[in-house]
Amino acid sequence: MKLARCFALLPVIFVAATAWTTCAGAERPYDVYYLWDDDLDSVQAYRRKVGAILGPTVARNLKVVREEEVYGLIYMRSGGSAGAEMVAKTHTRLLKRAGLNAAIPIRETDWTILDPGQTPAVETPTRPVANSTGWDDREAEIQDVEKAVEDYIAQLRSDGRLAADERTGWSVYDLTTGENLVTINEDVQLQAASLIKPFIAAAFFHKVKNGDFIYGPKSRRHMRRMIQRSNNRSTNWVMRQIGGPAAVQRILQTHYPAVFQDTRIVEYIPAGGRTYRNKASVHDYSRFLYALWNEEIPGAREIRHLMALTGSNRIVSGTNDIPEGTKVYNKTGSTARLCGDMGILIVEGPDGKSYPYIVVGVIEKRHRARNYTAWIRSRGDIIGNVSDIVYRGIARYHAFGDKLAASTR
Numbered sequence: 001m002k003l004a005r006c007f008a009l010l011p012v013i014f015v016a017a018t019a020w021t022t023c024a025g026a027e028r029p030y031d032v033y034y035l036w037d038d039d040l041d042s043v044q045a046y047r048r049k050v051g052a053i054l055g056p057t058v059a060r061n062l063k064v065v066r067e068e069e070v071y072g073l074i075y076m077r078s079g080g081s082a083g084a085e086m087v088a089k090t091h092t093r094l095l096k097r098a099g100l101n102a103a104i105p106i107r108e109t110d111w112t113i114l115d116p117g118q119t120p121a122v123e124t125p126t127r128p129v130a131n132s133t134g135w136d137d138r139e140a141e142i143q144d145v146e147k148a149v150e151d152y153i154a155q156l157r158s159d160g161r162l163a164a165d166e167r168t169g170w171s172v173y174d175l176t177t178g179e180n181l182v183t184i185n186e187d188v189q190l191q192a193a194s195l196i197k198p199f200i201a202a203a204f205f206h207k208v209k210n211g212d213f214i215y216g217p218k219s220r221r222h223m224r225r226m227i228q229r230s231n232n233r234s235t236n237w238v239m240r241q242i243g244g245p246a247a248v249q250r251i252l253q254t255h256y257p258a259v260f261q262d263t264r265i266v267e268y269i270p271a272g273g274r275t276y277r278n279k280a281s282v283h284d285y286s287r288f289l290y291a292l293w294n295e296e297i298p299g300a301r302e303i304r305h306l307m308a309l310t311g312s313n314r315i316v317s318g319t320n321d322i323p324e325g326t327k328v329y330n331k332t333g334s335t336a337r338l339c340g341d342m343g344i345l346i347v348e349g350p351d352g353k354s355y356p357y358i359v360v361g362v363i364e365k366r367h368r369a370r371n372y373t374a375w376i377r378s379r380g381d382i383i384g385n386v387s388d389i390v391y392r393g394i395a396r397y398h399a400f401g402d403k404l405a406a407s408t409r
Contacts, residue, residue, distance in 0.1 A: 030084035065111035090178030145393035165366035193333030205299025227306035339379035
């Protein structure tokens, strides 16, 4: 292989691709690339390695392309630059563990794609078609997770099981492929309730990292009560150590602005737990969980440990399809006007590999529910049903959908 020549050509290819714009002046969508080489067999072999590591969902969209006299390996995703950066970051982490190259975002261009006869046979990528058999048919594969969730929520509204004064927000992110699967009302600012408590923990650990605090027995006890038991007194104790709600907000917004874009922490938890003024979006919860998984938040390991201890969740407990033994890091939120859960689920496929993904679901009610217990239970069931839908989609995406019946409860 003439690697020196290939790397010499790489800046030219990259500049040409990144300089390309549409006639209207808007940027083209972004793909991700993994390798450029002048040896076709090497690129084909590399494609097989990358596909094996990143899984069948990515493998179906890996294409060998030709640019001038070199060949490239491209993940054709046609998304925006921010999404491509997140995908590349996730893929780089996985690939480097296997000793492979980093993944790099690159603007989509008119690649010359080699025909199937010149590349390893893989399924031609097609946009998934939503299942028409209904959300509650567990024998059916979920092919488009977002469409399946939308259909389920629409069905609930049509049946009167979601009131006119209720709105929902959903976010699902596949940590294996680095792709968003659901982004419904993702950036709408909603009441946070107890979902805000891991954010407060992150602000506390920021102070620990800076040497302002020591994470000793007393703070450890309050932190555990705040996350595992959702204790409001301990939450207020932690906030007071930081300097109050405004100080928590300032730390998160100043030092981690890419994560906490829609978060507003303005109050201690009032007596009786009627906290309605603290707010965040499901996108913020998803970004936080992504940062937590990748240890980009202070105290990430301890926060994950505490979230794994929680006694209740709505995204695994009581679900029908998610296998026994699925690990979950989560935090619930509950008031008479909000029911939510956010978490990272780690399911094991029939191949023995772990497939982690993020699920966030929030249902907010404009007016207080008359029967709190019945409302929370029914809305928790809705979140659980959505989590089942997501799991079935994840199972299909990672090619173990045919094992679903054998792996469920």
